[in-house]
Amino acid sequence: MAGKNDRDRTKVIQDRLQVLLTQMLKDDDNKYCVDCDSKGPRWASWNLGMFLCIRCAGIHRNLGVHISKVKSVNLDSWTPVQVASMQLMGNSRARAVYEANLPDGFIRPQNDQALEQFIRAKYEKKKYIAQEYVPEAPPDFPDGWYQLIEAEKQKKDR
Template identity: 55%
Template sequence: MSLQHLDPNELIYEVQDFQRSSPENLVCADCKTPDPRWASYNLGCFLCLRCSGIHRSLGTHISKVKSIDLDTWTVEQVQSMLDRGNKICNQYWEAKLPEDFLPPQR
């Protein structure tokens, strides 16, 4: 689907629809808190408020965070989310974790 035809104000709905389309996207990619309202669009993952703050502290050269409710999104940012999501993001970033690793808990 082409996002180019959408009004800039409608792009956020594409991100929200994508979030609802996959069970993995309905929890924070990092700590599994339900209903994350933030996203790292360059990494392609959905985040809770707490984890979004941690991502922001990493710097924008590592993670670029936006609200999936309040911020304005570009076509490129939306496409980055649609290309990934929490499942793909975590498969990549957690691939080398030891089997006994315990993810952060809320």
């Protein structure tokens, strides 16, 4: 019986984390890929805390997991710490950090080769990073986590 309870608990946790990720994707800056600006990103680099389109997610995977850890927003399983990492950064802050020193009038590359060069310069070489940036560890649980649990409890109590 413990097996079924564990599966149920895992599903409840995943459902709650999906709610939080879906809410984040509604944020204006998260509606576009952080690297190429294409609409409706469904992928994320959870350790960098940013939302990506499928094309840029593929490039991020090629960077290696020591730089970018990529997963699908809704096809993969998430942990609370991974979602908290996304909340800590998000696309607006990620751009402020990783694109702090982009040249004035910079136009985002659109062809695959130029896009890969841009992404490698940005995250591998840290060419445009804000000098004062110090990464912080995400909390154990995402913002809104406890409110979701309370709402769930109240539904059950009715």
